[in-house]
Amino acid sequence: MVDGPKRRLPIVGGAPPGAAPPGGGTGGPEKRRLPVLQSGGDDEGEERPPWHWIALGTVATFIAWLPLAGLANTLLRRMIERTGDAGAQGSVRLAMVGLNAIAFVLAGVAGGYLVGRFGGRAGRREAAASGAVVAVLAWALALTEGAPAGALVWALLLAVMVAIGGASSYAGGRAGLRARSAGAPRSS
Template identity: 30%
Template structure:
């Protein structure tokens, strides 16, 4: 008689666990461009928190030269008597809020570079540019503020680059 042939039976063989594919992991994470508006939000919230202190510091600096509630005639008299001091205080008082804005852009772009998987310095740069454009649109559209866009983009680029380096 012929011998019986048996088919192999798999017993107690647990199915091999399939590791999650990178496509499934990528689907659970937001794409890198989503970090641009997130960084802009961080920058604007940070600026909102720092703006009150910056405004108080500017008022305090201006109070050293001009009396509180000075009229236009008093301001003109002080400017004529001390032109260099008045102009330097006015310039410093005007630059403090702008430096606060650039600081908040740098922090928001750093967050983009540090926390955003798949992001690079370009995403931080775009976040900084978008932050200043929103600031420009909200503050009365002074054309001189558009000069801040390239400066903010540079600050965003370098701080996001630093964040990417810290992430790795």
């Protein structure tokens, strides 16, 4: 190693060594400020088109429905384990349909509420559409499982599921719109 004074390498576009810093400041390097990319939060960018909220409501409904259906089916499994006689099987099947329908309704209301509350230009119609899409997807999944039933039964099941999904999501969207208008800042 060389024991001597340290040499500084020249900086392209910089002042020659030993020159006074610009602006009469100290000899340290000039600080550069980076541009701020985020604004104060007033401008959040472009608003999503309403049809995006149908997809978001569909995903939200599925996310809410899966744990609710899991809980309902766990309760039903315990009911089936308790009842060993053949006479109770009819009531267990009725409970199975009822609990799963309640789980579907609650999930539809939750997904519709999300669309209504945060949907921008989306409203009740998009919320109802998201519930109907969930119903069609769930019906198609059940159809691929191959449960034995005729075409008329499957068509009726589709109509009932779309009606339940659309109505519950519509109600959730309506509640979300009311919450949005209640939480909106009032201008004087």
